[in-house]
Amino acid sequence: MHLNDLVLFHPPYTAPNLPKIAELVTEDLRKRYYDFIWEPSNRATFAREDIDRRITLDPLPIPDESARDRYFAGRDVEYWVSGLTDALMATEWVKVHKGDPPIERYLDFGCSSGRVVRHFLCQDFARLCHGTDLNTGTIQWAQKNIPAGIFLNNTIVPHLPFPDAYFDLITAYSVFTHIDLLEEAWLLELRRVLRPGGTIALSNHSExxxxxxxxxxxxxxxxxxxxxxxxxxxxxxxxxxxxxxxxxxxxxxxxxxxxxxMFRSRNHIREAWGRIFAVEDIIERGHLFHDLIFMSHPEH
Ligand SMILES: C[S@@+](CC[C@H](N)C(=O)[O-])C[C@H]1O[C@@H](n2cnc3c(N)ncnc32)[C@H](O)[C@@H]1O
Incomplete structure (x- = not known):
């Protein structure tokens, strides 16, 4: 593939009257999202009362299917819960392995319309929450509907408009699974904007x-x-x-x-990505059916 073949611009999404999570969770659906949460693959630990409380903290609209990159078509509640699961998984990992530092600045790279960023904001998991994506349409959706987040388009060429050592935590769910060109350059750019000792979690299609x-x-x-x-x-x-x-x-x-x-073996991740970050943990099915790879900035 040639760089010129890559599609950069998408039409803006317009969807009036979008529902909020609290309006969607009927008694019937409660069972579905409890089942979803307790699936072994969703290892983040939820308390039932806790999730009810978390629902009340999120006043943001749920994007319609055209604005969420094929995540949970027709299943809005699972869409919402999947983002919360991912956010909890990352924050719990940082708590357990890094001694619970405050997350001042968070970036979700390839954030789409903020499936995960919304939870970092609404649940107060980080102070400043950023999302970037190639897709202008979903970024416009997030800018309009998640005003407390900082959402930017990034380019195909690996560059992010942030200073060195800026973020405490970076995530990218199902993004490197779609990056074949310039993979190492993207990893190096993410390392540049991660602070020494900071954490990065990327999902991967493994064996x-x-x-x-x-x-x-x-x-x-x-x-x-x-x-x-x-x-x-x-x-x-x-x-x-x-x-x-x-x-x-x-x-x-x-x-x-x-x-x-893209598919990458766990050994390949340890060797190739391990030249750029310190690979700490590979969690099978840590993001839906993907592996979730936790890595640290190599300097402490
Ligand atoms: C399968 S979607 C996942 C969306 C989001 N991470 C989530 O978990 O809901 C893949 C996303 O990666 C984005 N993407 C792919 N290559 C990218 C790149 N080089 N830079 C930024 N975003 C990219 C796509 O535009 C799309 O939003």
């Missing part, structure tokens, strides 16, 4: 994800309709064998930027 795919998996058709960077033919059986390369991607034949699906 755990690879082996969970079958013909019914929602990614199956996408992968089948893509061009693989290695010589891998997609059949239902291919996923029962070991992941065939340490790093490879599937590029959609229509060549749209975010339709690249």
């Amino acid at each position: 755990g994800v690879w082996s969970s795919i079958d013909a019914d998996h929602f990614m199956y058709e996408d992968l089948k309709n893509s061009q693989c960077t290695e010589n891998i033919e997609i059949t239902p059986e291919v996923f029962s064998s070991e992941m065939p390369h340490p790093r490879f991607g599937f590029v959609r034949k229509d060549g749209v930027a975010n339709e690249v699906n």
Whole structure:
């Protein structure tokens, strides 16, 4: 793929009368989100009373499906809870492993319309909450609907408009899973804006994800309709064998930027990403079905 092929501009999203989470949570749905929370993959610890309290703290509208990058189509409550789960997972990890420092500045890189940033703000997990994304449409949605957050478009070329050592915590959920070009340059740019000792959590399609795919998996058709960077033919059986390369991607034949699906083995992450950050923890299914990789800035 050529840099010029990447799609940078998207039309703004307009969706009037968007609901708030408190209006969506009926008794019926309560059961669904409790089931969702208690799934083993959602390891963040919730107390039932706590989640009811957290709902009352969030007055923000829920984006409609066109503005949330395929997250939980038709399932607004799970959409909201998934963002809270991710936010809790990251903040709990920092508490447990870094001695509960205050999070002054937080960045969600590739934030879409603020699925996770909204919780950092509403639940008061960080003081200044930032989100950046390539997609102008979802960033405009976030700027309009989450006014307390700082939302910016970033470019394809790895550069972020923040000073060195600025953030205490950076997350990127399902973003590096779609970055094939300039991956190391992006990691270096994120390291530049992370403070020494700060934490970064990135999600990855690892061998755990690879082996969970079958013909019914929602990614199956996408992968089948893509061009693989290695010589891998997609059949239902291919996923029962070991992941065939340490790093490879599937590029959609229509060549749209975010339709690249990358796979990286855990060893590859430890070696390649470990040259840039200190890899601390790889949590299987730490973000939905992805691995979540916790890393620290190498300087303390
Ligand atoms: C699958 S969506 C995930 C959205 C969001 N992180 C979430 O968890 O709801 C992938 C996001 O990554 C963004 N993205 C992909 N490449 C990017 C890049 N180089 N810089 C910033 N954002 C990028 C896309 O625009 C899209 O919003």
